[in-house]
Amino acid sequence: MNIVVCIKQVPDAKDVRLDPETNTLSREGVKSVINPYDRHAMEEGVRLKEEFGGKVTVVSMGPPQARAILEEAISCGADDAILVSDRAFAGADTLATTYTLSQAIKKIGAVDLVICGKQATDGDTAQVGPGLAVRLDMAYVTCVQQVSTVTDKVVVLERMMDDGYDEVEVELPALLTVVKEVNTPRFPSIRGLRKARVADIPSYTAEDIGADVAMLGLGGSPTQVVKVFPPEPKGDRTILTGSVDEIAEKLAEIFRESSIGG
Amino acid sequence: MDHFLSEDQQAIVDLAKQISREMIVPKRVYYDETEEYPLDIVETLAKSDFFALFVPEEFGGLGGSCYDLVLALEQIGHGCVGIATAYAASALGTYPIIVGGSQELKEKYLPKVATGELRAAFGLTESNAGSDAGGIQTTAVLDGDEWVLNGTKQWITNGGQAHIYTIIAITDPHKGARGASMFIVEADDPGFSCGPKEKKMGIRCSATTELIMKDCRIPKDRIIGRRGTGFITVMKTLDKSRPGIASLGVGLAQAALDEAASYAKTRYQFGKPIISFQAVQHLLADMAIETEAARALLYVAARHIDAHPKDMSKGSAMCKVKATDVAMKVTTDAVQVLAGYGFMREYPVEKMMRDAKILQIYEGTNQIQRNVIGQELNKEYTK
Amino acid sequence: MLIIDTDACIGCGLCEDNCPFDAIHVEEGKAVVGDECTLCGACIDHCEVDALTIDKEEVAGIDLDAWSGVWVYAEYRNGRIAPVTHELLGVGTDLAKKRGVKLAAVLLCESAGDVPAELIASGADIVYTVEDPALKDFTDDAYGHALEDLALKYKPEIILAGATAIGRSFIPMVATTLGTGLTADCTSLEIGDDGHLHQTRPAFGGNIMATIMCPNHRPQMSTVRPMVMQANESDASRTGEVISETIAPERLISRCRVVKSVYTESNQVNITEADVVVSGGRGLETAEGFRLVEELADLLGGAVGATRAAVDADWIGYPHQVGQTGKTVASKLYVACGISGAIQHVIGMKSSETIVAINRDEKATIFDIADYGVVGDLFEILPAVIEKLKK
Known part of the structure; x- marks a missing residue:
């Protein structure tokens, strides 16, 4: 089975802050990491390969530094990695991103299964997986929490819903987006780290993937970010003081008001 | 301090550190308290190739360099010496096959050890044979195409958890030092069983049991090396394994120093962090000096062993003594720095102190190590 | 593409200082942009001499x-x-x-x-x-x-x-x-x-x-x-x-077939839809301690939430976990009991309307985002509030 896993390099969410004076992202001390959901996508790809045979190719669209996460993917069991990188891709929204990724994946050849993380923690859109499936003309299932069986025709899996889960059978080729419950990602292996150090990771440009420039990057993106601003700060907080009984009385009052009144 | 590790060695250190930090440290209290065998962590280490680290390349391993293993064990021991022991015991149990086994035995067992599919244990100690290996009473008698083993081994690490046991038994009682041989016993061989898990002061999650052999029958070709070479194999095995114990000592000492120094920075008394008091500073300084010294000796010994595999006894005994004595001292002092808190099980240093003690005892007490060093000196100065 | 007007650029470095992606640098007195550029526009906002523009072809708009x-x-x-x-x-x-x-x-x-x-x-x-x-x-x-x-x-x-x-x-x-x-x-x-x-x-x-x-x-x-x-x-x-x-x-015609639907939360309040969420963290100390949270939630007709630590300790199941690896809630009332306020948790609940935090440690970061804070012992305060609410 030919498996492609899409991964993204993101700033470590807990480090990101907006500088309140300049209104720009403060980059100080922000580490770049593999999008946490994508770790689970990688693990699922490698796990399925180990169980059902095949090959895992990891693809990342991003700046040249994204090579680091592709090396990490190889150290965790991926067979091949491809960087999709070009100045022309900059400023892409999800529509332009799915176009770019789909062009790159089409270049890989016949793919049976594409696995993505449910969403990336920088944008939190959860739109690239479904959009990519449409462009690759694949069936897709989002928020997969368990993959039970894979045959050469179908995958049987569980899709997480708001009120429980659905057991779904999907025809191959298919695209899945996974949630964290799907597996526990492995650590790299020593052999994997050695392989990653010497891995040949090609970098595809817009030309390499035969892309229509008008559909790339900022120009190919229907949405535009018109304003970025910090969330409204909380009003002044009140610290309740007094005896346990007094505090309890005040709390009970607050609870009654905010739970019924709103 | 910078030990100028190669890129590959640094990668091994970083990976071991990552597993230690993300998986071992969060679970070490659980495993210490429940005394459960840390199977999930051992399996994780296997998946990340740590069992391949001590197996030669031709048998599916990564080369078996002493230095590489030492670097990995130091980081795992930094997280938990109990869990590290559960891992390292497989190396100890496998070494007899590596140093003395036939090509057939190596091909049969080593590739599966390298993947972690088979875990190993080393069976030497008996109730009357500890430091004095000459007191071994377990016997092996050849009966047609089978060896028949009888006897009981005591305090065997990985007992009940290993799939293969390398066991020394007397084959020719009248031949003295040349009367013992080593065998591979598989966990499901007839007549073989393990006793209940012992209750220990430290390294509680590592399994320690008796191995009981009652007319235990194994095929003839499971003997390691020629008949009568058992003691030589044991000595070579222990020479090879002692730097591993030293690594646990260095990792543990470093962990205790890390805990003590960070605590001393945040604990305020008399309006100041206690690290600003000279009494505490001197304590920490001595801990740091001793830890670095032990590490330096360990790394030098490991490099020496890799370069001179026939001359490892003295260096391996020296680093074992130094690092484990340091671990005992530094963990005790760490408890002192944390004082009342250090004595509480809520803080990690009391466990470190409990875990440190075994390092001075197992795989040859530090007194025996000094004997080894003394005998080597005697040889050297005779020349 | 980011276009740099090298005649206008004075090499002041404001763009470099304000680039969130470390993509633009001043070299030999002029700004130079690298492949890391995401066209976020931060540099343009800061350029005082209007030397930077983003070249975007106007899309042939639809009607x-x-x-x-x-x-x-x-x-x-x-x-x-x-x-x-x-x-x-x-x-x-x-x-x-x-x-x-x-x-x-x-x-x-x-x-x-x-x-x-x-x-x-x-x-x-x-x-x-x-x-x-x-x-x-x-x-x-x-x-x-x-x-x-x-x-x-x-x-x-x-x-x-x-x-x-x-x-x-x-x-x-x-x-x-x-x-x-x-x-x-x-x-x-x-x-x-x-x-x-x-x-x-x-x-x-x-x-x-x-x-x-x-x-x-x-x-x-x-x-x-x-x-x-x-x-x-x-x-x-x-x-x-x-x-x-x-x-x-x-x-x-679908290429997917739903074999069956399992409704695991049909009988309980779904925490993402609840008006009131009472959440507990490590400060509850034990599974028994956590029952206080459940009792309070019950009295307020709300749902029970938990931090990852509480879920990992098996005090309550994963569907109740709030935060980065759990669910995001935006309730009218969020009561955080014994929760320190780690960012991984806060991400999942900070858009709640009224946040009440009860914690022993007055320095706990949960108080930074709370509307009402109580510094004190949960095991005294929660039973007292429960008593009051029962009346």
């Missing part, structure tokens, strides 16, 4: 006027309209009024029953219904094709859906096939003076808010976070038009 009306996807599953649907009709009413157009709801299901009437009572002027056995279970391709076909037939200018498991799954498909923009998980929607939809959403786990527009494409599509918008008061006397639509059968 925007051909698209008119506001649509809400009415999510219906397991015999129940998702509560967010009413909230969408609430905000949709405002948007439609501002645009002077009608508000429509789209209902895809096996059998509509009284649902259209409910949607009209909640504010819909028109309800488009597609009733087909193929829509019994949710599958992305059948639902996506149905909505796409309807959108192409009626050309609405705006389509809103709930940012639920279903909405966030198939709406991106519709946006992709329609070749238009989609903004996920919006928390505010307004019609700007330019007549476009201004969509505001949190990014980077809520540390930043971004306002996004889709000026040259239609429809403008958003998924909207539940519990944020205000639903209309239900008015049974409202009237509206119900239009029954049929979708070509081949468009409803």
Whole structure:
């Protein structure tokens, strides 16, 4: 089975802050990491390969530094990695991103299964997986929490819903987006780290993937970010003081008001 | 301090550190308290190739360099010496096959050890044979195409958890030092069983049991090396394994120093962090000096062993003594720095102190190590 | 592409200082941009000599006027309209009024029953219904094709859906096939003076808010976070038009088959939809301690939440976990008991309206985002409050 896993390099969410004076992202001390959901996508790809045979190719669209996460993917069991990188891709929204990724994946050849993380923690859109499936003309299932069986025709899996889960059978080729419950990602292996150090990771440009420039990057993106601003700060907080009984009385009052009144 | 590790060695250190930090440290209290065998962590280490680290390349391993293993064990021991022991015991149990086994035995067992599919244990100690290996009473008698083993081994690490046991038994009682041989016993061989898990002061999650052999029958070709070479194999095995114990000592000492120094920075008394008091500073300084010294000796010994595999006894005994004595001292002092808190099980240093003690005892007490060093000196100065 | 006017550039380095991606540097007195550039525009905002511009080819715009009306996807599953649907009709009413157009709801299901009437009572002027056995279970391709076909037939200018498991799954498909923009998980929607939809959403786990527009494409599509918008008061006397639509059968063939649906939370309050969430963390110390949280939640008619530490300790199941690796809640009242306020947890609850924190440690960061704080012992305070509430 030919498996492609899409991964993204993101700033470590807990480090990101907006500088309140300049209104720009403060980059100080922000580490770049593999999008946490994508770790689970990688693990699922490698796990399925180990169980059902095949090959895992990891693809990342991003700046040249994204090579680091592709090396990490190889150290965790991926067979091949491809960087999709070009100045022309900059400023892409999800529509332009799915176009770019789909062009790159089409270049890989016949793919049976594409696995993505449910969403990336920088944008939190959860739109690239479904959009990519449409462009690759694949069936897709989002928020997969368990993959039970894979045959050469179908995958049987569980899709997480708001009120429980659905057991779904999907025809191959298919695209899945996974949630964290799907597996526990492995650590790299020593052999994997050695392989990653010497891995040949090609970098595809817009030309390499035969892309229509008008559909790339900022120009190919229907949405535009018109304003970025910090969330409204909380009003002044009140610290309740007094005896346990007094505090309890005040709390009970607050609870009654905010739970019924709103 | 910078030990100028190669890129590959640094990668091994970083990976071991990552597993230690993300998986071992969060679970070490659980495993210490429940005394459960840390199977999930051992399996994780296997998946990340740590069992391949001590197996030669031709048998599916990564080369078996002493230095590489030492670097990995130091980081795992930094997280938990109990869990590290559960891992390292497989190396100890496998070494007899590596140093003395036939090509057939190596091909049969080593590739599966390298993947972690088979875990190993080393069976030497008996109730009357500890430091004095000459007191071994377990016997092996050849009966047609089978060896028949009888006897009981005591305090065997990985007992009940290993799939293969390398066991020394007397084959020719009248031949003295040349009367013992080593065998591979598989966990499901007839007549073989393990006793209940012992209750220990430290390294509680590592399994320690008796191995009981009652007319235990194994095929003839499971003997390691020629008949009568058992003691030589044991000595070579222990020479090879002692730097591993030293690594646990260095990792543990470093962990205790890390805990003590960070605590001393945040604990305020008399309006100041206690690290600003000279009494505490001197304590920490001595801990740091001793830890670095032990590490330096360990790394030098490991490099020496890799370069001179026939001359490892003295260096391996020296680093074992130094690092484990340091671990005992530094963990005790760490408890002192944390004082009342250090004595509480809520803080990690009391466990470190409990875990440190075994390092001075197992795989040859530090007194025996000094004997080894003394005998080597005697040889050297005779020349 | 970022264009640098090297004649205008004075090499002051303001762009370099303000680039979030370390992509622009001053070399030999002039700014030079590297491959890391994401065209975020931060440098342009800071350039004092207007030396920087983003070169964006103007898209040959479609005829925007051909698209008119506001649509809400009415999510219906397991015999129940998702509560967010009413909230969408609430905000949709405002948007439609501002645009002077009608508000429509789209209902895809096996059998509509009284649902259209409910949607009209909640504010819909028109309800488009597609009733087909193929829509019994949710599958992305059948639902996506149905909505796409309807959108192409009626050309609405705006389509809103709930940012639920279903909405966030198939709406991106519709946006992709329609070749238009989609903004996920919006928390505010307004019609700007330019007549476009201004969509505001949190990014980077809520540390930043971004306002996004889709000026040259239609429809403008958003998924909207539940519990944020205000639903209309239900008015049974409202009237509206119900239009029954049929979708070509081949468009409803799905490559996915739902074998079965398992409803694990049907008997409990779903924490993402609850008005009141009482959450517990490590400070509860034991599983017995955690029962206090459950008791309080019960008294307040709310749901129980938990930090990852509490879930990892097996005090409560994973469906109750709030935070980065759990659920995001935006309740009216959020009571944090014995929770230190690690960012991984805070991300999942900070958009709650009123946050009450009880913690022994006065330095706990949870107090930074709380409206009311109590520094004290949970095991004294919680039983006392429970006692008061029982009266």
